[in-house]
Amino acid sequence: VEEIKALADKGYYSSKDLKECEEQKIQTFVPKPENAGGIENPEFRSDKFQYDKENNCYICPAGQTLYFSSIREVKDVQYQVYKKTIVPVSNAV
Numbered sequence: 001v002e003e004i005k006a007l008a009d010k011g012y013y014s015s016k017d018l019k020e021c022e023e024q025k026i027q028t029f030v031p032k033p034e035n036a037g038g039i040e041n042p043e044f045r046s047d048k049f050q051y052d053k054e055n056n057c058y059i060c061p062a063g064q065t066l067y068f069s070s071i072r073e074v075k076d077v078q079y080q081v082y083k084k085t086i087v088p089v090s091n092a093v
Contacts, residue, residue, distance in 0.1 A: 003027065015077040058082050 006021060010031040021028045032046075042048075043061050050059045058066040066082035073079070 005029070016075050019077050 004024075004026045005028075006026055007029045013030050013032055018028055018030065048061045049066075051057075052059065056068050060066060064084055066084055069081045069083040069085075071078050072081055
């Protein structure tokens with residue numbers, strides 16, 4: 001088999017499983033649940049934040065700028081952390 005593609009509904013969304021699929025070169029199509037991360041207020045769900053690629057920051061729905069702060073790892077998946085205050089790159093984990 002030259003390529004594998006997998007399609008699932010958002011009930012099967014799992015960062016660990018998606019990482020494993022990526023490592024095995026399996027292309028996945030799984031929508032992220034709307035309230036991922038436990039965010040109850042729909043105004044602050046991840047799809048409402050705007051990414052500024054040039055400055056590597058996010059603009060939240062309230063107009064605040066969130067700057068790259070660090071990288072954290074949860075269950076073998078790395079996440080970039082953005083915060084309101086700027087952390088010098090040399091201090092970032």
